[in-house]
Amino acid sequence: MKAALLVVLLAALAAMVPGAFAAFSAQTGNTGNSFTAAATFPTYSQAVLADAPLFYHRLADSTGTTSLADSSGNARAATASVATANTTYTMIAGPSVGGSGIYLDGGGIVSTDTPIAGPNVFSLELWFRTSGGGKLIGFGNQPAAPSTSYDRHVYVDSGGQLTFGIYEGGAANTIRTASAYNNGSWHQVVATIGGGTMNLYVDGALQATGAGATPAALTGYWRVGGDALYNSTWPNVPAGGFITATVDEVAIYPVALSAAQVSAHYSAASAAAYTAAVQGDAPYSYWKFGEGNPTNFTDSSGNGHTAENHLGPALTPNQAGALPAPDAANPSMRFDGRRAQVYNAYQMTTPAAFTEEVWFKTTTKIGGKLMGFGNATIGASSNYDRHVYIRNDGKLGFGIYNGGYQTVTSAAAYNDGAWHYVAASMGAGGQRLYVDGVLVGQNTAAYAPSAITGYWHLGYDALATAWTSQVTSPWYTGWLDEWAVYDTQLTTSQIAVHYAATK
DSSP states (O other): OOOOEEEEEOOOOOOOSTTOOEEEEEEEEEOOOOOOOOOOOSSSSHHHHHOSSEEEOOOOOOOOOOOEEETSSSSEEEEEEETTTTTOOOOOOSSSSSEEEEEEEEEEEESSOOOOEEEESSEEEEEESSSEEEEEEEEESOOSSSSSSSSEEEEEEEEEEEEEEEEETTTTEEEEEOOOOOOSEEEEEEEEEEEEEEEEETTTTTEEEEOOOOOOOOOEEEEBOOOOOOOTTSSSSSSOOOEEEEEEEEEEESSSOOHHHHHHHHHHHHHHHHHHHHHTTTSEEOOOSSOSSSSOBBBBBBBBOOOESSGGGGGEEEESSSSSOOOOSOEEEEESSSSEEEESSSEEOOOOSSEEEEEEEEOOOOOOEEEEEEESSSOSSSSSSEEEEEEESEEEEEEESSSSSSEEEEEEEEOSOOOOOEEEEEEEEEEEEEEEEEEEEEEESSSOOOOOOEEESSSOOOOHHHHHTTTTSSSSSEEEEEEEEEOOOHEEEEEEEEHHOOO
């Protein structure tokens, strides 16, 4: 085994069954991470904590730390030390929910420090990313060396599928997913047992279920990253029991989580990632449209810039949102293409540098303005630009006015009825238009748009003849979601991170 680092959780996890959980230790060679995580709860961690885990290790500790925090609120501190000379321990901050991951190199493990009685009712939850096979989490009678007695485990098997197994009645009792998950992408896995049923969930959805009630009586340790796994007992065993993988957000519960709870955790992943990516870049205003009220919309930037709509019936709220499903807490709005418009209620003078972004879905053949800036609130502005509009042919235009009309146009059409992310920016890098995280048009001249005092608009505003030659109507018909504006020009990499946070 490649032992590299020992992490010891000092306090026992005793709330589940007296003596049922103990401290954790970890051994690993390399580390690395990434985690994208959607919004039944404001953050993923709040979703987890709402279900009272006995242990919750986010792996968000700074590089070189000797104390690893327990986020469960149970004051179960952790201590890290290097167990083998010439090894390193590197925690790399994740881009989305503020956590990080630990890279386990096919010999590294995380294990409880004190032997405990294995529980009969529990839930195991973690996020993982791997291209191989091996044990992700399980229970065994050894803290570091391969166990001689073990079960209550989830492993990536020889087919790349996930197997959850207990040892019951003198034989292995397992359930297995139909699909493989060793594709190098992040996945959430939750295994539960209680009430005579074993369940295995992946990415928020139930993938396997079976009867199971009484795992083998066993005193031992919870282990993450590997343990013994013999093919004479367990089905579809991979080449080794120790996995090469990045693991994150490990939690253990004293109950069998319900399907709704598991779904809520997964839901809290994707939207939280996108929201964190947007908020991390300090938007001037950010409207998520999650209120279900078509009149006033809260600014999620923290700057208090409320957005308003004075023709509520023209907007249909509570539509399915752009962010990954399930996303019931942050729906989108449908604009009717005749009267629907939203504007921010805070008057401002537009900066020369800016970025605006929104998610849209439409099948329009008559065009419409998605977003822009103008000097009026309701109705058509007399001074306006900094706008993104969709043409009759489905192509996107991004226009500014600086004494002349400057327009960047996409080569492709996007009126295909699918959700798309569009961002437009102006600054030292020139005029840039992005769709789905990719630059699709630019004018590298660093024009200074005309100064206008007014309001940001969504769904409608005036369009001059220079822009309306290929737009029948300035009123947008379709869905809009997650609208944000910045008083800086975001970089190409920042735009790419925003889009990638939804994947």
